Amino acid sequence: MAELDRYLVEQRERFEDELCELLRIASVSTDGQHAAEIRQAGEWVAAQLRGLGLATELIDTSGNPVVYAQSAPVAGAPVVLVYGHYDVQPPDPLGEWISPPFEPTRRNGNLYARGATDDKGQMLTHIKSAEAWIRTVGRLPVQLKFLIEGEEEVGSRGVTDLIGQEAERLACDVVVISDSCQFGPGQPAITYGLKGLAYFELRLTGPRQDLHSGTFGGAVTNPANGLTRMLASLINDVGRVQVPGFYDDVVPLSDRERQQFASLPFDESVFMQRLGVQGLAGEQGYTTLERRWARPTFDINGIWGGYQGAGSKTVLPARAGAKFSFRLVPDQDPDKIRRALREHLEPLCPPGIQMELIDMHGARGIVVPLDSPFMQAAATAIEQGFGRPPVFIREGGSIPIVNVFHELLGVDTLLLGWGQDDDNTHSPNEKFSLADFHRGIRTSAHLWHALGKIEVEQRA
């Protein structure tokens, strides 16, 4: 690896210049107004991969074009699919940028531009590491398949269809995504778990129209009263969800995970200060990080009914409703939760009220086993690239494409983020640390090496 590491040092400036080229293309996917720049960015990425001798295509989809490229198969070694995206969020509000969003500018060791970290800069680390292998060793130690899409910021429609249609061509042993953050400056992390989601809307309808609460109150059921009782029944005062069977399939936190989380430098008072709250609450028996990352939760996301204007209006509303969601963890099944929820709520719906429960969407939570050989390889590579072993963290949100890879290709994803949580993704003055850019490339180069040592069964 010495020659390869030397190559990475020699080429630093050119790598940065090439990233700047890509960042100058305003490939905003949000509003459909930048179709030309979207294609231009896709073509730029395709040209990079083609330049390395990879079989490369810019594939038209039901949405924006997807770049697909693959290197030669390597007998006995894993096939690794690298996913990333070349589209970006809109730069608004423009006035808040210190330097223009599509004129990449170096300041204090950072590169400022829309897309610098999300995801052009992070994505490019894997192309540059492949380049280093090909230019110094002459070949890659694993087969790489690059899948770089152009509408991640608006729901990944085209690429999701494509994965369904081309499952055979995209077959792989593991997926690598760099589109997330380190735990903090100088502390790299591997995100090994994501939560799932079960999202609902509950609509209650009572009398034909709003009624006088003096004349009819107490005799006619108030949908808002019914709604609050039904919602309150979903969770108790020590943070436990009360839907029967809700916890049946929850995989408990292992001792190793709990120790890992406890060893992280997480300051609850700083956390509270940042959020502007005086206290924290959640499921009894779990720490804040455990609740956020690894325990299922319930939240009302919106609630309405009755009079909301100034002053008082003595009304018994005809309708009330709420949107609410459960964040799920492995191995909870959103379909099972939906059935159990309906069975739980229906008997609680008071007489004179019609209830409608709408299933908005569901996704399963995901965890990559910490002892998976792919995870070990990633940890080794990060230690090489960043000079420090990663911490293992989970995330309370979902990344739908990770579920797509799991469901359609049957593989796990390594979430290896090179960003920082103050990189201003989706905000003015987005940046990417140039040191992290180069550490990411080096880590990626070492990752192909470490993954190449894992023996896998030959694909038929």
Ligand SMILES: [Zn+2]
């Ligand atoms: Zn992204």
